Amino acid sequence: MINRIKIAMIIFGLLLIAMIGSTLWMNYNAQMALRRSATSRLLHDTERQAVNLEYFFTERKDDLRDLTQNRELSVFFENQALGMSMAYGLRASLLTIAQKLENVLDNKRFYNDPIYTRLLFLDESGEVLVDIPQTEGVTAGNESWLAYRTPGRQTIEIFKSHRESYLDVIISAGYFFKGHYAGQLVAVLSQQIIFDHLLKPESNASRRQMELLCEDGSLHDSTAIRLFPAHLKAESTTDKLIYIDPETISSGTTTEIIQEPSLAVRIPIRKTPFSIVVIAPIGSLFGGTPPCHLSLIMGILTFIIIVGIATLWRLNTKNMVLHTRLEETAKREQAIKKYQENLERLVKKRTRDLKAAQSRLINKAMEAGRAQLSAMVLHNIGNALTPIGVFMSGMQENDLRQSLAHLSRCYAELKHHQDDLTAFISQDARGGEIFSFMAQLIDDLGQAYNKNRRTEKKIAEAVGYISEIITMQQAYAASEHEVKRRIDLNTLVDDAIRMQAGALEKRNIQVQKSLDANLLPLIIDKNRLMQVLVNIIKNGYEAIDQLNGQAHEKGMTFRTFIDHTSIGISISDTGIGVDPQNLSRLFDLGHSGKGSSGFGLYYCKMFVEANQGDMTIESDGMDCGTTVSIRFEKPVQSQPERPQSPAPPPSPPMENYHENQ
Amino acid sequence: MKPIQKAIIIAVILIAGISGGWIEPSAAGSAAPPSDLPDVLQAGVIRHLGVPYANFITGSGDGMDVELIQRFAAHLGVRYKYVQTSWKDVIGDLTGKTVKPMGTEIEIIGDHPIRGDLIANGFTVLPWRQKIIDYGTATFPTQIWVMARADSTLKPIQPTDQIDLDIAAVKSLLGGHSILGVANTCLEPSLYRVADTGAMVHLFSGNLNELAPVIINGEAESTLLDVPDALIALEKWPGKIKVIGPLSPMQTMAAGFAKQSPQLRQAYNDFLQQCKIDGTLISLVKKYYPAVFRYYPFFFQGSEANHCTLE
Numbered sequence: 026m027i028n029r030i031k032i033a034m035i036i037f038g039l040l041l042i043a044m045i046g047s048t049l050w051m052n053y054n055a056q057m058a059l060r061r062s063a064t065s066r067l068l069h070d071t072e073r074q075a076v077n078l079e080y081f082f083t084e085r086k087d088d089l090r091d092l093t094q095n096r097e098l099s100v101f102f103e104n105q106a107l108g109m110s111m112a113y114g115l116r117a118s119l120l121t122i123a124q125k126l127e128n129v130l131d132n133k134r135f136y137n138d139p140i141y142t143r144l145l146f147l148d149e150s151g152e153v154l155v156d157i158p159q160t161e162g163v164t165a166g167n168e169s170w171l172a173y174r175t176p177g178r179q180t181i182e183i184f185k186s187h188r189e190s191y192l193d194v195i196i197s198a199g200y201f202f203k204g205h206y207a208g209q210l211v212a213v214l215s216q217q218i219i220f221d222h223l224l225k226p227e228s229n230a231s232r233r234q235m236e237l238l239c240e241d242g243s244l245h246d247s248t249a250i251r252l253f254p255a256h257l258k259a260e261s262t263t264d265k266l267i268y269i270d271p272e273t274i275s276s277g278t279t280t281e282i283i284q285e286p287s288l289a290v291r292i293p294i295r296k297t298p299f300s301i302v303v304i305a306p307i308g309s310l311f312g313g314t315p316p317c318h319l320s321l322i323m324g325i326l327t328f329i330i331i332v333g334i335a336t337l338w339r340l341n342t343k344n345m346v347l348h349t350r351l352e353e354t355a356k357r358e359q360a361i362k363k364y365q366e367n368l369e370r371l372v373k374k375r376t377r378d379l380k381a382a383q384s385r386l387i388n389k390a391m392e393a394g395r396a397q398l399s400a401m402v403l404h405n406i407g408n409a410l411t412p413i414g415v416f417m418s419g420m421q422e423n424d425l426r427q428s429l430a431h432l433s434r435c436y437a438e439l440k441h442h443q444d445d446l447t448a449f450i451s452q453d454a455r456g457g458e459i460f461s462f463m464a465q466l467i468d469d470l471g472q473a474y475n476k477n478r479r480t481e482k483k484i485a486e487a488v489g490y491i492s493e494i495i496t497m498q499q500a501y502a503a504s505e506h507e508v509k510r511r512i513d514l515n516t517l518v519d520d521a522i523r524m525q526a527g528a529l530e531k532r533n534i535q536v537q538k539s540l541d542a543n544l545l546p547l548i549i550d551k552n553r554l555m556q557v558l559v560n561i562i563k564n565g566y567e568a569i570d571q572l573n574g575q576a577h578e579k580g581m582t583f584r585t586f587i588d589h590t591s592i593g594i595s596i597s598d599t600g601i602g603v604d605p606q607n608l609s610r611l612f613d614l615g616h617s618g619k620g621s622s623g624f625g626l627y628y629c630k631m632f633v634e635a636n637q638g639d640m641t642i643e644s645d646g647m648d649c650g651t652t653v654s655i656r657f658e659k660p661v662q663s664q665p666e667r668p669q670s671p672a673p674p675p676s677p678p679m680e681n682y683h684e685n686q
Numbered sequence: 687m688k689p690i691q692k693a694i695i696i697a698v699i700l701i702a703g704i705s706g707g708w709i710e711p712s713a714a715g716s717a718a719p720p721s722d723l724p725d726v727l728q729a730g731v732i733r734h735l736g737v738p739y740a741n742f743i744t745g746s747g748d749g750m751d752v753e754l755i756q757r758f759a760a761h762l763g764v765r766y767k768y769v770q771t772s773w774k775d776v777i778g779d780l781t782g783k784t785v786k787p788m789g790t791e792i793e794i795i796g797d798h799p800i801r802g803d804l805i806a807n808g809f810t811v812l813p814w815r816q817k818i819i820d821y822g823t824a825t826f827p828t829q830i831w832v833m834a835r836a837d838s839t840l841k842p843i844q845p846t847d848q849i850d851l852d853i854a855a856v857k858s859l860l861g862g863h864s865i866l867g868v869a870n871t872c873l874e875p876s877l878y879r880v881a882d883t884g885a886m887v888h889l890f891s892g893n894l895n896e897l898a899p900v901i902i903n904g905e906a907e908s909t910l911l912d913v914p915d916a917l918i919a920l921e922k923w924p925g926k927i928k929v930i931g932p933l934s935p936m937q938t939m940a941a942g943f944a945k946q947s948p949q950l951r952q953a954y955n956d957f958l959q960q961c962k963i964d965g966t967l968i969s970l971v972k973k974y975y976p977a978v979f980r981y982y983p984f985f986f987q988g989s990e991a992n993h994c995t996l997e
Binding site for chain 2: 096100102103106107108109110112113114116120202
């Protein structure tokens with residue numbers, strides 16, 4: 026999923042870059058198109074202006090053409106051909122021509138300004154015949170006009186004339202009378218018309234400068250109203266666009282029209298010696314920065330943005346990853362928490378269950394202990410009842426009914442012979458035997474009585490023993506609540522041995538006790554400690570039982586001890602022992618080598634440890650017996666307190682039995 | 687080059703030119719009798735005497751009569767040569783005689799080198815001229831008009847159908863006004879008794895063509911002008927001059943021939959007749975005097991009809 030997102034993001038990024046790239050490219054193209062458009066517009070405007078100027082000059086040529094076709098001129102030359110003199114006919118013609126020229130001068134206007142400042146009519150030699158107005162004009166003297174004669178050409182031509190550095194535009198038309206060059210019409214155009222109207226930018230705010238460029242490279246500066254050698258450099262003569270730098274303009278000449286790098290458009294005005302030059306600062310045309318700069322800046326900005334986006338994306342990705350991880354962590358934590366809560370609940374439940382189970386186990390253990398104790402009690406009671414039964418059997422076997430029957434028969438015989446009792450006793454054999462029989466009978470009854478007395482005594486003893494057992498059972502009957510009391514460990518050991526006396530006796534297990542008489546009283550729940558001891562003893566004789574009749578000495582040794590730090594008891598048996606590998610598992614819950622619940626030792630250890638004690642099992646190996654040691658912290662020395670436990674019951678007979686044995 | 691060497695070279699060239707026919711003997715001022723058609727044909731050139739006048743001879747190499755004589759030369763198969771002369775010398779240049787008109791008569795006052803074979807420059811048929819030369823068929827109508835400057839107090843007459851009444855009306859206006867004329871020409875004021883009207887007559891010594899400019903320039907208030915010149919003046923200076931009215935009945939203009947050149951004149955008349963028939967003449971008139979048809983529509987009717995027929 027993440028890979029797909031990455032691929033999608035990469036594709037999106039590539040598309041974004043492609044889109045931005047195409048946008049930049051389109052922007053660059055648009056900028057270039059704008060530049061081309063601006064250049065084209067400048068060219069177009071300039072061309073239009075050139076066309077306007079061309080049209081203007083064409084109109085002026087038409088003016089002169091009209092003049093040359095004017096009848097007055099023809100009349101002059103006709104009159105001249107007719108031999109008229111300047112005094113009369115030619116003068117009249119010239120006056121007419123002058124009037125005509127004045128009319129042209131006055132009527133030919135542009136924006137209400139006269140187009141021409143001077144009109145001249147020359148003869149073929151260049152002599153001025155008519156000069157309108159008669160002022161000191163652009164050129165003085167006749168010699169100057171010779172340059173504007175066009176005797177070999179019938180075309181109307183435009184000249185530039187500059188006196189000092191002022192530019193005059195002159196239109197000159199040769200007059201051909203009947204096919205022969207006869208004179209010249211010369212018109213001087215108004216500078217105001219050319220430079221104030223025709224070469225005026227459309228907008229006053231425009232920074233464009235329109236000027237006339239002469240064929241010889243001199244440029245008219247309308248600001249300073251003068252000509253100066255411009256030397257505008259073009260790559261070729263046909264180039265319309267000239268990139269000019271102020272420094273490329275003539276050195277040593279100051280001009281105000283080009284103060285900054287500019288683009289000049291030079292459009293030749295057809296059929297004139299002039300080109301129109303529109304000089305526009307590049308900055309005003311295309312803006313201060315070239316399009317590549319804008320694209321470059323946009324590219325850099327885009328790159329920065331992309332990098333920023335990428336960084337942000339990366340950060341965002343990291344954040345997303347972190348966020349995702351955090352979310353996952355949170356989810357996990359939440360899950361863990363939930364699991365934990367569940368676990369806690371489960372643990373609690375299990376704990377509760379365990380506690381319950383433990384409680385149940387404990388209860389069971391306690392019940393088992395009780396049962397064990399009860400079994401032992403019952404066993405002991407059984408043991409006690411067995412002789413009673415035997416005694417009762419013996420008593421039953423000692424049937425007094427026969428003696429009573431015999432006695433009854435003796436009584437009946439005697440009663441029957443009551444009347445002759447003497448005779449009968451004396452005479453009759455039978456009577457005689459009655460007495461002996463009765464003596465026997467009395468003897469038998471006496472024996473029976475003694476036997477019964479003994480039996481009664483034994484039964485009484487057995488009942489007493491049972492009573493003792495029951496009393497001890499009641500004394501060690503574990504309650505549900507732990508009750509700690511000061512106890513004498515030795516007494517407890519004796520009681521435990523006594524409780525197990527039946528089992529031990531049954532197995533002919535020699536019990537040896539080594540009880541330290543200096544033991545300090547131990548504050549503990551004696552009932553539960555009793556169950557521990559009973560359990561250990563039970564394990565001991567069961568371990569001995571597992572010997573399966575091997576010829577081993579069966580014995581259990583009980584030893585109590587006290588040292589500087591602890592007080593305890595060790596119970597050793599000569600049973601089957603424990604495999605060293607299993608030593609560490611003996612206290613595990615559920616572990617049992619006998620197929621039991623495996624709770625006994627676990628409970629014992631828990632109880633001992635709960636009472637700041639320690640319980641260990643030692644064995645040298647299989648068939649080497651086992652020693653279980655229990656150590657409690659040595660209680661603080663205090664005034665001995667008599668244990669409130671019931672007085673130890675009298676030693677059971679079996680102890681005596683053992684001892685007897 | 688030294689001046690003496692230069693003079694020698696020029697002399698040699700002139701001699702060679704004369705001997706080689708570059709310079710015509712007549713043009714050089716010979717005293718030979720007037721040439722007739724055989725002479726012209728023999729010489730291979732026809733010499734056209736002319737005075738630049740109106741549009742008959744413009745002075746610039748063309749003109750109605752120039753073209754007409756050029757065509758005549760072509761018709762004859764000879765070379766055309768224009769010989770410019772003056773009103774004073776034109777008769778002498780043709781006839782070899784210097785004459786002085788005296789009313790309708792003339793007085794031969796001397797010889798004159800013959801320079802040409804015919805005169806054609808809007809040469810008005812006048813009685814005194816007929817005494818010394820012969821005219822070919824008339825080619826152009828003419829009349830003597832009184833022309834005044836536009837701002838003159840002279841007012842044009844109201845024309846009538848009778849030319850005499852019109853002339854009288856014009857004469858009645860001239861009293862006290864200055865008027866120009868040219869001696870020995872059709873514009874000779876005495877020919878029309880101008881002085882009798884009380885007008886202040888001035889003889890203009892300048893070019894006959896300058897009469898209109900003279901009054902335009904204010905030198906005089908009015909002038910005599912023949913119709914061709916008047917038409918030209920009206921066309922050249924429109925609005926500056928005005929026609930007051932006629933001072934003579936209609937006259938004609940025709941080419942002049944020496945009385946010793948009847949064959950040449952006949953050949954010319956034949957040619958002119960042909961020109962009238964083929965429309966050449968009318969086309970030349972239209973070319974040089976388009977306005978004359980307004981004033982003299984009936985003069986060219988024959989030529990017009992022929993022309994139209996031919997067309």
